[in-house]
Amino acid sequence: MDFSLLFNHFWEFTITGLAFGAIYALIALGYTLVYGVLRLINFAHSEVFMWGGFAAVWVLLAFGASQASGLGIVGLLVVAFATAMAASALVALGLEFVAYRPLRKRNSPPLIALISAIGASYTLSETMGLRDKPFKLLGIDNKMVDYVGRPREASPFGLNIETKRLFHVFDYQVSNKDLIVLGSAIVMMILLDQFMQRSRLGRGIRAVAQDPESAAMMGVNRDRVIRLTFVIGGAMAGAAAVMYLLKVEQIRYNSGFLLGVKAFTAAVLGGIGNLRGALLGGFILGVAENYGQAIFGGQWKDVVAFTLLVVILLFRPTGLLGESLGKARA
Amino acid sequence: MFKIGAPLVAAALALAACGGTTGNSTDAGSKACDLKIGFFGALTGDAANLGINIKNGAELAVTQYNEKNPSCKVTLTSFDSQGDPSIAPGLAQKAVTDKKLVGIVGPAFSGESKAADPIFEKAGLNTITASATNSLLSENGWKTFHRILGNDATQGPAAAKYIKDVLKATKVFVSDDTSEYGKGLSDFVKKDLGSAVVGNDETAADGKQDDFSATVTKAKASGATAFFYGGYYSNASKLVKQLKDGGFTGTFVAADGVKDDGFIKGAGAAAEGAIVTCPCLPPDKAPEFGAAYKKAYNSDPATYSAEAYDAANVFLAAIKAGKTSSADMTAFITSYSAKGVTKNVKFDAKGEPAEVSVWAYKVTGGKIVADQEIK
Numbered sequence: 001m002d003f004s005l006l007f008n009h010f011w012e013f014t015i016t017g018l019a020f021g022a023i024y025a026l027i028a029l030g031y032t033l034v035y036g037v038l039r040l041i042n043f044a045h046s047e048v049f050m051w052g053g054f055a056a057v058w059v060l061l062a063f064g065a066s067q068a069s070g071l072g073i074v075g076l077l078v079v080a081f082a083t084a085m086a087a088s089a090l091v092a093l094g095l096e097f098v099a100y101r102p103l104r105k106r107n108s109p110p111l112i113a114l115i116s117a118i119g120a121s122y123t124l125s126e127t128m129g130l131r132d133k134p135f136k137l138l139g140i141d142n143k144m145v146d147y148v149g150r151p152r153e154a155s156p157f158g159l160n161i162e163t164k165r166l167f168h169v170f171d172y173q174v175s176n177k178d179l180i181v182l183g184s185a186i187v188m189m190i191l192l193d194q195f196m197q198r199s200r201l202g203r204g205i206r207a208v209a210q211d212p213e214s215a216a217m218m219g220v221n222r223d224r225v226i227r228l229t230f231v232i233g234g235a236m237a238g239a240a241a242v243m244y245l246l247k248v249e250q251i252r253y254n255s256g257f258l259l260g261v262k263a264f265t266a267a268v269l270g271g272i273g274n275l276r277g278a279l280l281g282g283f284i285l286g287v288a289e290n291y292g293q294a295i296f297g298g299q300w301k302d303v304v305a306f307t308l309l310v311v312i313l314l315f316r317p318t319g320l321l322g323e324s325l326g327k328a329r330a
Numbered sequence: 331m332f333k334i335g336a337p338l339v340a341a342a343l344a345l346a347a348c349g350g351t352t353g354n355s356t357d358a359g360s361k362a363c364d365l366k367i368g369f370f371g372a373l374t375g376d377a378a379n380l381g382i383n384i385k386n387g388a389e390l391a392v393t394q395y396n397e398k399n400p401s402c403k404v405t406l407t408s409f410d411s412q413g414d415p416s417i418a419p420g421l422a423q424k425a426v427t428d429k430k431l432v433g434i435v436g437p438a439f440s441g442e443s444k445a446a447d448p449i450f451e452k453a454g455l456n457t458i459t460a461s462a463t464n465s466l467l468s469e470n471g472w473k474t475f476h477r478i479l480g481n482d483a484t485q486g487p488a489a490a491k492y493i494k495d496v497l498k499a500t501k502v503f504v505s506d507d508t509s510e511y512g513k514g515l516s517d518f519v520k521k522d523l524g525s526a527v528v529g530n531d532e533t534a535a536d537g538k539q540d541d542f543s544a545t546v547t548k549a550k551a552s553g554a555t556a557f558f559y560g561g562y563y564s565n566a567s568k569l570v571k572q573l574k575d576g577g578f579t580g581t582f583v584a585a586d587g588v589k590d591d592g593f594i595k596g597a598g599a600a601a602e603g604a605i606v607t608c609p610c611l612p613p614d615k616a617p618e619f620g621a622a623y624k625k626a627y628n629s630d631p632a633t634y635s636a637e638a639y640d641a642a643n644v645f646l647a648a649i650k651a652g653k654t655s656s657a658d659m660t661a662f663i664t665s666y667s668a669k670g671v672t673k674n675v676k677f678d679a680k681g682e683p684a685e686v687s688v689w690a691y692k693v694t695g696g697k698i699v700a701d702q703e704i705k
Contacts, residue, residue, distance in 0.1 A: 009551055016544070020541045153379070154595065156595060156598055249571050249598065252537075255540070258540065289544075294544055294547070298545055
């Protein structure tokens with residue numbers, strides 16, 4: 001155990017932890033939204049994230065982003081965000097249509113939907129991992145090799161953003177990437193929070209989460225609300241995918257799995273079904289992992305994070321901020 | 331007399347099985363035909379590239395053998411372990427039930443070797459691994475275990491030597507992924523560098539970690555000028571990238587598990603200047619093999635393709651000589667000595683290679699090129 005390392009580099013561990021925590025938090029929003037409205041753990045959400053990331057990579061490739069510089073990079077980054085968010089939202093919507101809606105129409109028990117979620121997760125992940133096959137059948141895989149070649153390997157981000165150190169926070173020099181990740185995450189979170197609180201549609205989502213039948217009687221279209229939650233959750237996951245690409249600079253067909261587990265943990269930590277809880281959970285998890293690694297060593301990173309989860313749930317069984325999307329103010 | 335012991339019965343059974351196959355053969359009953367050599371390793375999953383390189387090398391040897399011996403062909407059959415020690419035992423059980431299978435090129439990784447080799451040993455199926463480098467594998471007294479390349483006990487110290495003599499680093503940070511392979515290597519490096527090791531940290535298993543920021547902070551805090559990583563290319567590509575982004579300026583040093591284009595592809599420019607050690611021969615030292623490989627697979631031979639080619643040729647020579655029963659095969663391999671493309675192929679009593687050379691490679695201009703032999 002080495003506490004001096006943590007104390008001497010406290011801010012560096014904290015800020016890099018917060019930056020990755022922001023990614024967890026944005027993905028966690030998708031789990032929490034869907035759970036709040038449908039009481040369903042959408043295990044395929046991690047794949048929604050991964051598909052958004054690939055969409056961004058492909059669009060950047062099509063734009064020839066590796067040659068870009070200066071303002072071009074800023075523009076392409078915006079394009080990457082827009083693409084990933086749109087693609088993820090679309091995949092999430094398709095997922096709802098194919099994997100969940102037919103079950104809901106037949107009033108299937110929740111467990112069946114859970115199995116459907118797991119199946120959809122595998123399907124989406126393996127489709128990405130085998131994406132060269134259809135192109136091989138068409139005989140155009142050589143032309144598309146940048147996009148579909150070696151599908152089991154990591155694809156690079158494609159946008160060369162040089163790491164620059166901008167300013168000090170105590171002993172740590174914050175980099176431009178930290179700033180982009182944290183800044184855009186916070187902007188997304190505020191926008192979503194305001195949308196949920198102030199807009200008509202946001203009120204609809206909260207109403208359905210609180211009491212679907214009363215909401216229906218008040219004229220809220222439940223199907224539309226459900227579609228909307230998938231779209232919002234998907235868009236957040238897409239934004240998270242670009243942040244992930246900024247930090248890790250590569251994505252793989254199975255990249256979603258690990259992040260999915262972490263983000264789901266973050267959602268439970270904060271109180272599943274609670275938007276602000278998901279955000280808080282994500283940040284806490286990201287920071288706790290870094291502290292754990294600093295004190296106990298890298299192999300204990302996940303042990304520390306999950307022990308924390310268990311301890312918090314022992315004292316607050318519904319998570320830090322409580323469970324319900326409807327009851328809590330968010 | 332025949333009930334003396336299980337080994338004798340097993341040997342008798344093996345001989346009987348052998349006799350059965352020779353019965354089908356037309357040429358004087360000296361050789362069995364339709365025999366198989368197995369490849370055991372990852373063809374899918376996180377480290378599939380390494381496995382595919384090895385399989386292609388072995389396959390090339392078999393193809394060439396079949397061209398020369400069209401009347402008595404050998405087939406290569408693959409056991410895709412995904413590099414996973416939990417999948418390996420089941421696959422090994424499956425392999426040993428195949429009576430036509432006379433040898434295994436593999437298992438490819440150390441973890442899966444540890445899980446699968448006891449099963450091969452029990453069944454008397456001979457293996458020659460072209461890539462599993464954990465030094466303890468040869469300490470189990472397994473008769474069927476053979477290795478065609480230097481183990482971590484040669485590679486780890488060689489990496490340490492390179493760090494000390496060539497990089498002249500006096501402060502070194504050591505990290506590994508806690509796998510059989512990675513930890514084995516980093517233990518050797520730590521032992522040899524002694525007080526020069528100023529910090530260490532473990533990562534999650536290969537492909538199971540995305541964010542290495544805490545490791546980066548630790549490495550920077552240690553003031554190290556060299557970073558040794560025991561692990562595979564998937565983690566290493568992210569780690570080297572984040573080290574550079576995080577402001578670590580030292581040299582990244584890793585071993586053969588990182589010697590793959592996947593490392594460069596994932597890490598991009600951050601990989602430049604990284605050192606990779608490997609007990610494998612640079613391809614330009616074996617031009618004929620390189621040309622044949624390129625013709626067959628439309629790419630240059632990669633890490634361990636040549637080793638696998640040599641390993642498969644040992645089995646093929648045994649088949650040609652008619653030494654296909656378990657005991658005959660073991661004896662044949664033990665007394666084998668012939669020039670292969672990587673070295674003079676010869677094994678010692680433990681199944682380790684008699685000759686070993688370790689090379690340092692350097693990432694230069696987006697390619698892993700031979701730097702120098704570490705002596």
